[in-house]
Amino acid sequence: MAAFTVLIPGVLRPLVQDADAVEVVLPEAGGPATVARVLGSLAADHPVLGRRLRDETGALRRHVNVYLGPDEVRRLQGLETEIPDGAELMIIQSVAGG
Amino acid sequence: MSTATQYLVAIGTKKGLWLASSRDRREWSLDGPHFLMTEIPSIGIDTRDGTRILVGIRSEHWGPTVAHSDDLGATWTEPEGGGIAFAEGDGAAVERIWQLQPDREDRPGVVWAGVEPISLWRSDDGGEHFQLNRGLWEHPHRPEWGEGAGGGAVHSVIPAPDGTTLHVAMSTGGVYRSRDGGGSWQATNRGIGASFLPGELPEFGQCVHKIAADAQDPEQIYAQNHGGVYRTRDGGESWQAIEHGLPANFGFVMMSHPRNAGTAWVIPLAADVERIPVGGHLAVGRTRDAGESWEMLDAGLPAQDYNSILRDAAAVDTAEPVGVYFGTRGGSVYASADEGGSFQEIASHLPDVLCVRAAVIQDAGAMVAG
Numbered sequence: 001m002a003a004f005t006v007l008i009p010g011v012l013r014p015l016v017q018d019a020d021a022v023e024v025v026l027p028e029a030g031g032p033a034t035v036a037r038v039l040g041s042l043a044a045d046h047p048v049l050g051r052r053l054r055d056e057t058g059a060l061r062r063h064v065n066v067y068l069g070p071d072e073v074r075r076l077q078g079l080e081t082e083i084p085d086g087a088e089l090m091i092i093q094s095v096a097g098g
Numbered sequence: 099m100s101t102a103t104q105y106l107v108a109i110g111t112k113k114g115l116w117l118a119s120s121r122d123r124r125e126w127s128l129d130g131p132h133f134l135m136t137e138i139p140s141i142g143i144d145t146r147d148g149t150r151i152l153v154g155i156r157s158e159h160w161g162p163t164v165a166h167s168d169d170l171g172a173t174w175t176e177p178e179g180g181g182i183a184f185a186e187g188d189g190a191a192v193e194r195i196w197q198l199q200p201d202r203e204d205r206p207g208v209v210w211a212g213v214e215p216i217s218l219w220r221s222d223d224g225g226e227h228f229q230l231n232r233g234l235w236e237h238p239h240r241p242e243w244g245e246g247a248g249g250g251a252v253h254s255v256i257p258a259p260d261g262t263t264l265h266v267a268m269s270t271g272g273v274y275r276s277r278d279g280g281g282s283w284q285a286t287n288r289g290i291g292a293s294f295l296p297g298e299l300p301e302f303g304q305c306v307h308k309i310a311a312d313a314q315d316p317e318q319i320y321a322q323n324h325g326g327v328y329r330t331r332d333g334g335e336s337w338q339a340i341e342h343g344l345p346a347n348f349g350f351v352m353m354s355h356p357r358n359a360g361t362a363w364v365i366p367l368a369a370d371v372e373r374i375p376v377g378g379h380l381a382v383g384r385t386r387d388a389g390e391s392w393e394m395l396d397a398g399l400p401a402q403d404y405n406s407i408l409r410d411a412a413a414v415d416t417a418e419p420v421g422v423y424f425g426t427r428g429g430s431v432y433a434s435a436d437e438g439g440s441f442q443e444i445a446s447h448l449p450d451v452l453c454v455r456a457a458v459i460q461d462a463g464a465m466v467a468g
Contacts, residue, residue: 051161051163056183056188061161063158
């Protein structure tokens with residue numbers, strides 16, 4: 001088992017009972033812990049939140065950024081970025097719109 | 099509890115939804131914004147079983163979805179899985195919901211959606227869950243359909259009374275017709291211009307901006323094209339220009355009367371390269387003879403307005419006489435309670451108006467007090 005924390009931006013907290021963070025636990029089976037697996041587990045428990053973050057193809061929405069420490073995951077290996085046990089993922093909306 | 103007639107105008111903008119309501123179509127009250135900071139490009143007001151307001155919502159950050167309210171906007175519901183979503187094998191994702199069209203009175207529960215990327219969807223549960231129309235999605239023309247400035251989508255859906263004929267229009271692609279309830283589709287654009295393409299008129303690829311069917315003859319359809327106003331009398335087999343008498347043949351809007359044969363409205367814009375009311379003078383064009391002649395209506399409209407009116411930012415209600423409503427990209431919404439004879443401004447300084455829908459509803463006094 002590996003546990004992770006996903007930090008939720010204020011505008012999405014109503015979708016998770018106003019929590020500012022959600023704990024995600026992944027079983028050892030299923031391969032390495034990746035951003036995709038964490039978001040998949042999060043979406044299974046909170047399907048509307050899942051759709052806000054990724055589209056039907058599984059791609060991260062264009063203006064949704066996910067940070068592992070100081071790095072936006074697109075600068076790492078994207079959704080396939082492996083994350084260490086106990087890590088925090090921070091979801092932040094990018095600067096967009098007018 | 100007694101019920102009373104109420105007029106409802108739903109206004110979808112670039113930054114949220116407003117609901118205008120009135121008892122008499124003279125005094126209006128405005129409620130909103132709902133869904134602040136999300137665009138509302140599509141609205142359907144379904145009055146076939148109570149009143150359900152359906153909205154297509156799109157957040158620049160968080161994507162598109164469909165929500166509905168059965169209590170005139172007091173509460174909204176969004177299906178957990180999303181009302182409209184491609185399957186994994188389709189290799190596509192919904193970008194924007196452009197059209198939410200309740201089917202006819204005798205087919206309650208059926209709602210059609212026109213979506214970007216170019217696709218048609220059908221719901222049998224009042225717009226909560228939609229299925230992709232595979233006939234259109236797998237059409238051999240699809241790789242050649244294009245995108246207008248706002249994206250590529252099915253933006254008009256007309257289900258005919260016979261239950262098997264459907265017309266859709268897409269930008270770009272043009273008009274397509276099914277005679278088997280959506281199983282198969284045929285391009286029906288003969289006679290419609292395509293000034294942006296070289297050579298002879300193509301079978302498909304036209305940028306038809308909006309279509310609306312005649313109240314009495316489902317085979318008679320009116321089209322506002324990207325340059326050109328047209329009418330077909332044979333279900334799309336052939337189209338004839340009906341723009342004579344209009345100050346310009348460009349525009350996005352096409353509306354038809356809910357009961358009277360031959361009556362339709364357009365809102366002309368100067369040209370493709372000049373997307374403002376002609377000469378900065380906002381006016382609505384109305385025909386009562388299926389496009390043989392037009393009268394321009396501007397009573398109550400501002401002397402100057404340089405904002406365009408988008409394809410779904412205009413609608414009619416079903417009252418007698420019919421109400422005509424439209425909104426501008428400048429955030430004004432105008433209403434006429436006499437089929438366009440005179441207008442009043444019922445909302446001002448809203449964000450860009452993307453969609454307007456109007457309905458006559460029977461309510462128990464939920465929205466309008468006094």
